[in-house]
Amino acid sequence: MKSLGAKTLLFPTPVSIIGTYDKEGKPNVMTAAWVGVCCSQPPCITVSLRAATYSHGSIMERRAFTINIPSEKFLREVDYIGLVSGRDTDKFSAAKLTPVRSELVDAPYVKEFPLVLECKLRHTVELGLHTQFVGEIVDVKADEAILMNELPNMKSVNPFLYAPVVRKYYAVGRYLGEAHAIGKEL
């Protein structure tokens, strides 16, 4: 095994878009890969942002955010959203996306994306360059077209993936098997 140094090489990460309102109520989005589920009950998710980002101040102010899972067809929009700041750009307009006000949390979600987690801020942990925000998932909204047996179907959501450090995007591939089942063959 070769040593590569201390690097954030989790292969792969999900790709998500964080929705927030700033203090004037302007909706904003940013692209985030530093995201992960962190508790099942209550359902919680963590997103880490640099203090320099415009969204960081908005989450501190509003104590809420949405996590929007984009489909692969929005690859260019998602990457673009990661290249500019909401401080001086209306990213919803520029990317031709539509903000919808959540009825449950003080944040907007992206109408065009198939899956949305609405989150209330529960904890803030300062780690260094990034602040870790832990949000409680209070509801999930889904486009009915992606549901199968009332739950999201991966092939219909068609999310995409990120490879940190090497900075590349990948699609989700083929179905491999049922979890908590396929291992019983051993």
Added chain:
Amino acid sequence: MKSLGAKTLLFPTPVSIIGTYDKEGKPNVMTAAWVGVCCSQPPCITVSLRAATYSHGSIMERRAFTINIPSEKFLREVDYIGLVSGRDTDKFSAAKLTPVRSELVDAPYVKEFPLVLECKLRHTVELGLHTQFVGEIVDVKADEAILMNELPNMKSVNPFLYAPVVRKYYAVGRYLGEAHAIGKEL
């Protein structure tokens, strides 16, 4: 958009194997999907475990763990490792995997897996059913066969994915484009 209730529907999550020593020094592994990068500098990663798991006590005791990224060919072993407890099973032996002592942190890694993050425990956050452990990544070890320009190549690592709630595994698919670049076309 249809309401699905408060569920941990992050699509998809990575799949990783957490390596620990128990207080007697027995190496153990568990399967985790509640994992995510949470800081770039210092590089940190979060893993959330139920207090009932054997690994939870080991991380509290040793203040260290490894995050091992399995290739798709270990799908059955990874699922099996999630079905049994290290309290009463030697999971390394049962899954025919080899523990290697990290020289940097007080935890073992899995010799057969292509990518390993060696972590020292930095923060513990109690969230409910799960405890969130934040580890600082002190080094990354990689099988030389998966490297391209000194960094891991996704197709060679060949990790796999998890769809929470619906409990299904998926492969990583085709390369889509360069991050921080493809969005400039907009």
